[in-house]
Each structure stands twice: as C-alpha cells, then as structure tokens.
Amino acid sequence: MNDKRMKNALEAIARRGVPENTNLWPNISTRLERKSLMQTLRTRPIVAMLIAILILLALSGVVYALGKVFGYIPGVGLVDQSAPIRILAEPVTVEQAGMTITMSKVIADSTRTFISYAMAGMPVDEHGFPVCTSIPELRLPDGSKLDMLGDSGGIAMGRRDGTLSYETDYKYAPIPFGTDHVTFVFPCNFPGNDDSALEIPLDLVPAPPGFATPVIELAVTAESAQNKSGLSLERVLELADSYVLIGKFTDAGDLSAPLVISTSSVFDYMPSIKDANGTPVFFTVREDLTSEPIWDVAYYWAYEIPKPVAGPLTITVNSVSIRKDASAQFQFDTGAQPRVNQEWKFNQPIEVGAYTFTLDTITFTGKGYVISLSYEALPEGATIWISLLDNTAAPFQFDSGNETENHAGNKVRHTITLGTENPPPTGSLILVLQLDESLPIIGPWTLTWSPITTTP
Amino acid sequence: MCKDNVEEQQAIQRLKDGDIGGLEFLVACHQVKAVRTAYLITRDLGLAEDVVQDSFIRAFRAIRGFDATRPFEPWFMRSVVNAAVKMMQRSARQVEVGEDADETIFTELASRVESVESQVESIEVQNQIWDAMQKLSPRQRAVVVQRYFLEMSEKEMAEEAGSSVGTVKWMLNAARKRLRGLLERSEG
Numbered sequence: 001m002n003d004k005r006m007k008n009a010l011e012a013i014a015r016r017g018v019p020e021n022t023n024l025w026p027n028i029s030t031r032l033e034r035k036s037l038m039q040t041l042r043t044r045p046i047v048a049m050l051i052a053i054l055i056l057l058a059l060s061g062v063v064y065a066l067g068k069v070f071g072y073i074p075g076v077g078l079v080d081q082s083a084p085i086r087i088l089a090e091p092v093t094v095e096q097a098g099m100t101i102t103m104s105k106v107i108a109d110s111t112r113t114f115i116s117y118a119m120a121g122m123p124v125d126e127h128g129f130p131v132c133t134s135i136p137e138l139r140l141p142d143g144s145k146l147d148m149l150g151d152s153g154g155i156a157m158g159r160r161d162g163t164l165s166y167e168t169d170y171k172y173a174p175i176p177f178g179t180d181h182v183t184f185v186f187p188c189n190f191p192g193n194d195d196s197a198l199e200i201p202l203d204l205v206p207a208p209p210g211f212a213t214p215v216i217e218l219a220v221t222a223e224s225a226q227n228k229s230g231l232s233l234e235r236v237l238e239l240a241d242s243y244v245l246i247g248k249f250t251d252a253g254d255l256s257a258p259l260v261i262s263t264s265s266v267f268d269y270m271p272s273i274k275d276a277n278g279t280p281v282f283f284t285v286r287e288d289l290t291s292e293p294i295w296d297v298a299y300y301w302a303y304e305i306p307k308p309v310a311g312p313l314t315i316t317v318n319s320v321s322i323r324k325d326a327s328a329q330f331q332f333d334t335g336a337q338p339r340v341n342q343e344w345k346f347n348q349p350i351e352v353g354a355y356t357f358t359l360d361t362i363t364f365t366g367k368g369y370v371i372s373l374s375y376e377a378l379p380e381g382a383t384i385w386i387s388l389l390d391n392t393a394a395p396f397q398f399d400s401g402n403e404t405e406n407h408a409g410n411k412v413r414h415t416i417t418l419g420t421e422n423p424p425p426t427g428s429l430i431l432v433l434q435l436d437e438s439l440p441i442i443g444p445w446t447l448t449w450s451p452i453t454t455t456p
Numbered sequence: 457m458c459k460d461n462v463e464e465q466q467a468i469q470r471l472k473d474g475d476i477g478g479l480e481f482l483v484a485c486h487q488v489k490a491v492r493t494a495y496l497i498t499r500d501l502g503l504a505e506d507v508v509q510d511s512f513i514r515a516f517r518a519i520r521g522f523d524a525t526r527p528f529e530p531w532f533m534r535s536v537v538n539a540a541v542k543m544m545q546r547s548a549r550q551v552e553v554g555e556d557a558d559e560t561i562f563t564e565l566a567s568r569v570e571s572v573e574s575q576v577e578s579i580e581v582q583n584q585i586w587d588a589m590q591k592l593s594p595r596q597r598a599v600v601v602q603r604y605f606l607e608m609s610e611k612e613m614a615e616e617a618g619s620s621v622g623t624v625k626w627m628l629n630a631a632r633k634r635l636r637g638l639l640e641r642s643e644g
Contacts, residue, residue, distance in 0.1 A: 007605060007607060010600075010601065011492075011605065014492035014493075014495055014496055017492070017495050017501060018501060018504065022491050022505070024483055024487050024491070024505060024508060025480055025483045028512050028513065029476065031509065032513065032516065262502075262506050263505065397526050399530065401538075403538060
C-alpha cells in the first residue's frame with residue numbers, strides 16, 4: 001500500500017516533468033542514419049568531396065534569404081514580418097470549473113503560431129495526477145486542428161489545496177491568413193464543467209508597429225576553415241543594440257573520432273570571444289535562435305554580442321570532446337556443473353583501449369555470476385560496460401545486472417552481479433569489456449567576423 | 457499496440473534482421489516510461505532524453521544478442537537506469553552524500569511518504585519528495601526509482617544487491633519499517 005502510494009507520487013512527478021508526447025524517434029533515426037553517413041565520409045573521401053560541392057551549391061540560397069524581413073521576440077525567436085504578425089486582441093482569462101487559465105501570448109506569423117498560457121487550479125486525481133495531461137489543441141473555425149510543432153516543457157508548481165499550477169508554451173503550425181479567430185481547447189472531461197472539454201476562443205489582431213525588435217540580416221562575412229571540422233557562421237542578425245551571430249560547429253569527419261554532441265553542447269563548448277584589441281567580449285547564448293543539433297554531425301550556436309564592436313571579432317573554441325570506444329574479450333570455462341559460491345581467481349590483465357583492467361574473480365552464485373574487476377580510476381568521461389555471454393549465436397540474457405564501484409584512492413574495485421530466474425549458462429563463457437570514452441581534444445577552432453556598419 | 461508481446465517480439469526480430477522499423481516500434485512503446493525513469497534520476501529533461509536516446513542506440517547495437525522471447529522492457533530499463541546513474545556520476549552536478557547521511561535522508565524521505573499517506577498525495581508533498589530525492593546520490597536515487605517507480609519486486613532487488621546496494625536495501629527496509637510503525641500508530 002505504501003509502495004503504491006510512493007509509486008503514485010513518483011509517477012506524478014515524472015508526468016509533470018516528462019510530457020506524454022515525448023518523441024525521441026526523429027533524433028534517434030537521424031543519429032543512426034548520420035552515423036552511417038559519417039562512417040562513409042571517413043572511409044570514402046571522394047564521396048565527402050562530392051557532398052561538399054553539393055553543400056556549396058545549396059549555400060547560394062543564403063543570399064536569397066537576405067531579402068526577408070525579420071523581427072525578433074525574446075523567448076519566441078525570429079518572426080517573419082513580410083506579412084502582418086497577428087497577436088491576441090486582448091489578454092484572455094477564463095475561470096471555469098475551479099481553474100483559471102490566462103492566455104498570455106499568441107503570436108502568429110507565416111512560420112508558426114506561438115502560444116503561451118498559465119493554468120492555475122488544475123485538479124489532480126486521487127493518485128495526484130493532473131486530470132488533464134493531454135496536449136491542448138488549436139482549432140480553426142472549421143474544426144480542423146493545427147499540428148503541434150513543439151513545446152518548452154514549462155514550469156509547474158504544486159499548491160497547498162492539492163491543485164496544480166503551471167506556465168508553458170506551445171508552437172503550432174501557422175494560422176492561415178484571413179483567419180483571425182481560433183479556439184484553444186483542453187481536450188479533457190473536466191469535473192464541474194459538465195464533463196466536457198474546456199474551449200477558449202481567441203481573437204487575433206495585427207500586431208502594432210514595433211511589436212518585434214527590428215532585425216536586419218547581414219551578409220555572412222566570416223573567415224573559417226573550409227571543409228574542415230570547426231566553427232562556421234550561417235547567419236548574422238543586427239538588432240538595435242547588438243549583433244547575433246548564428247552558426248554551427250561541424251564534425252567534418254577529420255577529427256580522430258566522432259564529436260560528442262548533446263542538447264547542451266552550446267553550453268558545454270562555450271567559446272571565448274575577443275575583439276581586435278584582444279579584449280574579451282561579453283556575450284549571451286540565445287537558445288531561442290538555435291536549432292536542434294544534427295546528431296553526430298553538428299551542434300548549433302547563437303551568441304548575442306552588444307554593440308559597439310571593435311572588429312574583427314575572433315570566436316575561439318579551445319576544446320571539444322570526441323567519442324571513442326574499444327572492447328576486449330576474455331574467455332573462460334566454468335565446467336559443466338559449477339558449485340554454488342565457486343570462485344575462480346584470475347588476476348588477469350585485460351587491455352581495453354588505452355586502459356588496463358584486471359579481472360580479479362568470477363563467482364558462481366547459483367542464480368548467476370558476480371564478476372570483480374580492479375583498475376586505475378578512469379578519467380571523467382570514460383565508462384566501462386561489462387557483459388557475460390555464452391558461446392552461442394543468441395547469447396543468454398540475464399534478468400538483472402547491478403553494478404557497484406568502490407573507490408579507494410586511485411584504485412577502483414568494480415563488481416557486477418548478474419542474476420537470472422532461469423538456470424544460468426555454464427561451460428565456455430566470454431567476458432566482454434566495452435569502453436566508451438568521451439575525450440577532450442584541444443583545438444583551437446576559430447572563426448573571425450567583422451561587423452558591417454548599418455543603421456537598423 | 458505496445459501491450460502486445462507478440463508484436464514486440466516481431467519488432468525485435470525485424471530489428472535483428474536489420475529493419476530499423478523494428479526499433480521505431482520499440483522507441484514508440486518504451487520511450488515515455490524510459491525518459492520518466494531517467495528524469496527521476498537525472499532531474500533534467502534534456503539529460504534524461506540524451507540518456508534514453510543513447511540507450512536505444514546501445515540497444516540497437518546489442519540487439520543481435522538479445523533473446524527475442526524475453527520481455528524487452530526489463531532489459532532496456534536496466535540499461536536506462538545504469539546509464540542515467542553513470543551520467544550523473546560523471547557530472548559535477550551530483551550531490552555527494554556520505555554513508556552517515558544516508559539514514560537521515562531516508563528518514564526524511566520516509567516522512568514525506570508518511571505525508572503522502574495522510575495528505576492524500578498533494579502536489580506539495582510530491583514536491584517535498586522531489587526535494588528529498590535531490591539529496592540522494594544518483595545510485596540511491598536509482599534504487600528508489602527501481603523499487604517504487606519501476607516496481608521491481610523485493611526479490612529482484614535482493615538479487616541485484618551488491619555491497620553498496622546492500623546499504624541501500626537496508627535503507628529501504630528502514631524506510632518501510634518507519635512507515636509500518638506510522639501506520640500501526642495511526643490504526644491504533
């Protein structure tokens with residue numbers, strides 16, 4: 001009973017933190033596809049050259065993009081001002097079924113519809129779950145729904161009365177021009193609301209002049225290494241008081257191993273920026289102007305640099321991390337019928353990559369094996385994975401594999417307990433050590449950019 | 457569709473045969489629970505998603521060695537939990553907790569569960585549990601997640617117990633004992 005309630009509490013916490021519509025597949029599939037592409041590039045330079053030529057041809061489109069009229073709204077990003085931006089006619093607050101929903105922001109341009117709102121008093125059920133966890137819908141007058149393009153995750157807070165309050169935002173497909181009335185719908189049956197969905201009509205009007213910060217997109221004039229791994233500049237935006245440089249760091253296949261890329265790379269690989277006098281320049285990371293990373297290929301960055309700028313500026317990333325892996329195997333034989341608690345002492349060094357692991361003992365527990373290794377503490381970013389296989393095409397799967405690492409000074413004693421409900425494999429077995437390593441490599445990688453004076 | 461073991465076995469077999477569509481099925485079925493599991497350990501949605509992406513890629517590499525007649529979820533979730541713990545251990549953001557502090561923290565955690573009993577699991581109590589979990593080391597957090605979120609049985613927990621996990625197991629028992637005492641008092 002207690003366990004169930006603790007589970008319910010953890011379930012509720014996890015539901016608040018991780019949306020139901022989580023979709024990792026686009027990134028995973030891209031990573032798998034990119035991995036095979038990068039393997040091709042590393043082994044077939046001619047293919048790499050052909051791809052580089054195609055990229056250069058595609059870049060001619062950048063010049064065309066300069067004609068677009070953009071605005072910048074902090075927290076929202078760039079908006080297209082070539083057609084009128086539409087916003088909420090007036091703030092909307094709805095009180096219904098004990099809840100208060102405040103629609104704080106609707107910004108519709110030709111590229112997407114940005115909606116931000118605050119919910120107060122969302123009831124929770126007897127397990128502590130919000131009664132509505134569905135993604136709100138944005139409906140057009142004909143009843144059709146606009147696709148949801150993304151969300152920020154938001155911030156949630158619990159209240160003493162047991163209700164939930166949160167603020168969040170969603171991006172939907174653009175609202176067609178000429179449509180100035182949409183409905184924001186919470187598609188749930190709320191108690192106290194005739195068990196029906198909650199619908200909030202929203203009226204849109206053209207945004208007043210100056211609603212978005214004027215942005216001038218400048219021609220990209222930067223010196224960076226061609227066709228090599230490193231920094232490249234893709235866009236330069238000029239705002240009234242600052243420049244925003246937007247670019248990426250690309251793994252072109254010439255690093256000694258693939259670049260480690262994550263959603264936090266823009267912060268992990270923070271550069272230094274210096275002006276023409278060598279003076280460090282203050283800058284701000286603009287996450288609302290970066291794109292999702294291209295897994296195993298590039299991460300994107302956007303740095304806002306206040307005016308005035310004594311150019312040329314030099315952006316330098318001194319160090320990045322690469323991912324290396326290595327593995328080794330050790331074969332041993334338990335005999336056909338090992339005794340429970342039978343222990344084999346090996347004291348066997350096993351080389352994996354640049355490291356030496358000593359296999360100390362393997363113990364048969366009757367329900368599996370306990371494997372003990374010792375080694376010098378691995379550097380930060382290195383991880384060893386231990387598995388035990390039988391000598392068959394479809395190796396045995398253990399049900400559990402708990403690992404402990406005891407550190408004494410620089411020495412590590414690493415134990416893994418492999419357990420199974422079924423009779424464990426015996427006879428000839430293979431211990432596999434797989435090393436994953438994230439290694440810092442020193443650059444520097446630099447990009448030089450000179451501002452062009454304009455009047456925004 | 458995710459409850460259908462036959463369909464999952466077919467997806468695993470397709471993946472073994474090199475059809476990446478099999479992985480897409482497994483991702484669709486298990487990603488939300490996996491990210492929530494990792495999130496409870498890492499406390500960071502971005503890190504949790506990174507952990508689960510890496511775990512699926514790792515599963516993709518290792519799938520040839522997986523017995524398709526066995527359930528995928530326990531095997532995969534173990535990988536997610538271990539990867540989340542390792543990521544946090546590598547991270548400087550983890551809170552270092554000495555052995556002496558364990559009992560205090562678990563007592564505090566248990567008291568939050570007591571609150572769960574008496575306060576009908578309010579959001580505020582959930583926040584208190586969330587705060588209390590922050591004071592645990594990643595490995596301790598993983599044990600709580602395995603026990604209460606993934607609902608691993610005591611037998612499974614015992615089977616997995618190594619030396620340091622034994623400490624955690626003791627702490628879990630201490631938390632349970634305290635809860636039992638609280639319940640008995642309230643019933644008495």
